[in-house]
Amino acid sequence: MEAPVTTWTDHTADRPISLTAPSGVDRAAHHRLDEAWLAAAWSHPSTRCFVVSGGQVLIDETPDGATELVMTPSFEAPLTEAHRYFLGTDEDGTSYFALQKDSLPGRMDQSARPAGLREAGLLLSPRDAGLMAHAVALENWQRLHRFCSRCGERTVIAAAGHIRRCPACGAEHYPRTDPAVIMAVTDGEDRILLGRQVHWARGPLLDPRRFRGARRVHRAVGAPRGPGGGRRHRRPGRVRREPAVAFPSSLMLGFMAHATSTEIDVDGDEIHEARWFSREELGAAFESGEVLPPYGISIAARLIELWYGRPLPTRSAF
Numbered sequence: 497m498e499a500p501v502t503t504w505t506d507h508t509a510d511r512p513i514s515l516t517a518p519s520g521v522d523r524a525a526h527h528r529l530d531e532a533w534l535a536a537a538w539s540h541p542s543t544r545c546f547v548v549s550g551g552q553v554l555i556d557e558t559p560d561g562a563t564e565l566v567m568t569p570s571f572e573a574p575l576t577e578a579h580r581y582f583l584g585t586d587e588d589g590t591s592y593f594a595l596q597k598d599s600l601p602g603r604m605d606q607s608a609r610p611a612g613l614r615e616a617g618l619l620l621s622p623r624d625a626g627l628m629a630h631a632v633a634l635e636n637w638q639r640l641h642r643f644c645s646r647c648g649e650r651t652v653i654a655a656a657g658h659i660r661r662c663p664a665c666g667a668e669h670y671p672r673t674d675p676a677v678i679m680a681v682t683d684g685e686d687r688i689l690l691g692r693q694v695h696w697a698r699g700p701l702l703d704p705r706r707f708r709g710a711r712r713v714h715r716a717v718g719a720p721r722g723p724g725g726g727r728r729h730r731r732p733g734r735v736r737r738e739p740a741v742a743f744p745s746s747l748m749l750g751f752m753a754h755a756t757s758t759e760i761d762v763d764g765d766e767i768h769e770a771r772w773f774s775r776e777e778l779g780a781a782f783e784s785g786e787v788l789p790p791y792g793i794s795i796a797a798r799l800i801e802l803w804y805g806r807p808l809p810t811r812s813a814f
């Protein structure tokens with residue numbers, strides 16, 4: 497995806513999130529339609545594969561305490577009807593595939609365990625997290641596009657998992673990417689604006705105390721509003737990060753925005769409450785439990801952390 501904005505990798509991070517770091521794997525999209533190349537890559541002794549099922553993979557601890565994706569040489573993988581996704585090659589020439597199955601394989605050893613992206617994304621190396629995110633995203637997309645949106649016929653997998661083709665009308669369906677925007681807003685005193693969503697107070701699994709950087713700020717809380725009227729505040733701040741998001745069809749873009757006014761007008765519809773916090777106030781609110789940080793893998797957590805200047809208190813994803 498290309499956009500006419502200035503982007504750069506954030507080098508201020510104390511604790512980079514694996515999912516957003518370069519994975520070192522070239523997706524090599526030009527090979528996806530080359531069946532002979534794919535067959536040769538699949539049978540090459542250096543090729544590695546792993547199973548993805550329902551958004552989960554097997555992960556394991558290494559002797560030195562790191563966490564890795566459980567991968568096997570492709571020649572050891574049983575030949576099944578499973579969908580095979582080509583994920584790319586690394587600089588050593590190793591090719592990676594994911595096999596989509598109805599269930600994860602039986603544990604080859606005692607320590608391997610299934611994990612989803614929210615947990616594994618924080619534990620795995622950038623390479624493994626990138627491979628997992630790619631595989632989970634393809635699985636999600638494949639699952640939701642089994643029928644042709646043009647004629648309703650059942651579609652078939654093509655391009656090593658990256659296209660769904662309709663045998664009836666010939667349509668080809670590609671994964672689409674809808675950009676979504678989240679921003680952290682600061683004011684002239686370098687305070688941050690955090691909001692609490694209305695529905696968080698209703699769902700039993702969601703914590704009503706959880707504040708976060710308000711999305712759709714201008715509409716939901718009426719800030720920041722510049723003297724130039726309604727358009728000024730739409731001007732984006734700096735793009736901080738373009739993460740590899742594995743949630744279907746969306747690419748979340750994170751911005752830092754600067755408010756030209758500290759006035760807050762909560763709509764009461766999407767946002768229940770919004771407040772400006774200094775770093776000291778937020779630190780105290782974390783300590784007292786008044787405010788709980790967003791989950792570690794979320795871009796909201798990342799944006800707040802960039803402003804906060806040090807890691808947020810950790811919070812389990814489960």
Ligand SMILES: [Zn+2]
Nearest residue numbers: 644647662665
């Ligand atoms: Zn069709």
